[in-house]
Amino acid sequence: MKSAVLLCLLPGALAIQLPFELPNFFKSKTVLSSVQEETPTVLPRVAIIGAGAGGSSAAFWISKANERFGLGVAIDVYDKEGYIGGRSTTVYPYDDPSLRELELGASIFVRPNKNLWRATEEFNLTRRDFREEDYETGIWDGEQFLLSFNGGWWDTLKVLWRYGLNAPRRTEAAVKSMISTYLSLYNKDTPRWEKVEDVSDALGFSDMVSSTTSEYLLSKGVSSNYISEIVEAATRVNYAQDADTIHALEGACSMAADNAAGVAGGNFQLFEQFLKRSKAEVFLNTPVTSITPKGHQWTVKSSRGSHTYQAVIIAAPFHQTSITVPQSVADQIPPQPYVNLHVTLLSTNASSPSPSYFGLPEGSKVPQMVLTSRANSRKGGKEPEFNSLSYHGTTRPGEWAVKIFSKKPLSDEWLDGVFPGAVGWVHRKEVADDLNAAAHDIIIIIIILLTG
Known part of the structure; x- marks a missing residue:
């Protein structure tokens, strides 16, 4: 899914000490020992702002950690809209639910999206292809x-005549290499990281994110007309960007949609199931207006009043939410x-x-x-x-x-x-x-x- 910016923000503290225990792959044993001694008797609560892909996934994986490590964390999820799924939402032609739904956004996922692929099976959702x-x-x-082109042998000859054999092969090799590296994120040896830049460096994506798709593929010996026609067609439909402006990692992702699938009835069902199985309290039609520090906790103000949490996750485009946060926090969130x-x-x-x-x-x-x-x-x-x-x-x-x-x-x-x-x-x-x-x-x- 699309990239996440992860910031740890500490109100008046010099070291992170969570108010509940995390498994030792998050923190050192020394810190955990200190946390265990200070664990409060009240049930720690986490607020998640946004019930789309990011927010529902966060709730689901926190609940998994609850089950596996006995964290005992309660979860509240807020969303200003009246539905779950964020951009993954459907509409019906003529507003007639008897007709087949149409996806407005987040229309597809592919097998390398292992968590989504596995979730369809675990949640007994029916995948549909687009044949x-x-x-x-x-x-x-x-x-x-x-x-x-329509995929037949004659179309293959047309492509080879126009672009040659090397351009498609070299592009395919670059995309496969990216996917292979990306899949390492699902291994138990995944590098630990706090910023997206760190994981990008660890995976060797630095060259890709510092080059445009055109620059990167040209360096791999791909012809310019193949890039400006075939590759750009993919970047424009998937990300609304041209090959000479979009960075190469994103450009490679736009070419990696083979065997794409969706959920029959709408992909939003994945995120509904994430929240249902997380046992989170979900507050729809509940816009959040501010997040302010309160000692070592945070006060979330919304249309349902003010509530205090040990941690807050904003799973939404921050600069479009109009949520007020302390200036010291806002300064650490770069414009997107x-x-x-x-x-x-x-x-x-x-x-x-x-x-x-x-x-x-x-x-x-x-x-x-x-x-x-x-x-x-x-x-x-x-x-x-x-x-x-x-x-x-x-x-x-x-x-x-x-x-x-x-x-x-x-x-x-x-x-x-x-x-x-x-x-x-x-x-x-x-x-x-x-x-x-x-x-x-x-x-x-x-x-x-x-x-x-």
Whole structure:
């Protein structure tokens, strides 16, 4: 999932001494001994702000530590929204729950996301693949289709003719190397870390995060046109960024979506189950307004009043929460760059987009998956008006669901130009995508406030 910033913040203390016992792989035996002597008789409570992927996961793993090590930590989870899942949420065409749901964000996960993959099995959730959405794909540069393919042998020959054999192979090798290293995080020998920079260094990702995807792949001998067309199509659909701006680790993640899966009924069910099994108290529609120190504890003020906790986890984009914290804490949370992204979901009785929008003759077949590249605009040409346009199966007989990502909102007039007279239901949402993220569709900033 997307990257997390982990900060340990101590109110007036010089050393971390948790108010409850942690297993010795978190702290040295010396510190644990001191903690055990000072363990309070009251049940320690932790507040988690955010009921999305980060917050629900934090609650779940704290509860696992409770079971394994007898910590006895109670958990309260707050969210300003009325649902669990954060960006992992679904909508129904025409607001009709009898129709198949559509994911607004956090649409997929892959096998290397081992915790999510295993959770679907442990929670008896049904995974679904996207074979029925394996449509012909075209790469649009704003003025013409650079390439279209559907996975057959002829398409393989077209790719090899345009890009050669080395570019795909070298890109694949770079992605596989990244995945192999990433999977080491699931081993018992995972390096201990307090900051993302530390784990990045330990895993050898420093070169990748200090280079753009273009720079990194060029250094690996990948051709520039393969990067600006094929690779950039992936970075734009997954992270709304171009290959010459997105860092290489994130670029590699965008190319690692083979055999992607989702949960039938919506991926939010994973996070509902995380919270259900954590036995946390969940307070939805409960925005938090401030977090302030109170001796060696923290007071969380929300619409349900003020409550005191031994620790607080903010599992949300801090700078978008409007939560007030002490200035000494705020100074340690660096601003996170985001790109505003517009999601447009719609239903249409057009089996494919209009060829006239793409400057093609009437009757031409337009791909049902249109990815984009800025290769043309870098040469002074027209820039694509959207990042991606994709069909997602049928909503009901004779009607298809379509999802469009774009940097700007798409008007009804624009939609009518792409699907003339054929648009039924429309749902629009603006989201903020983390420019420094390194996993699909989830924005998480975690700040842990620990007592001294």
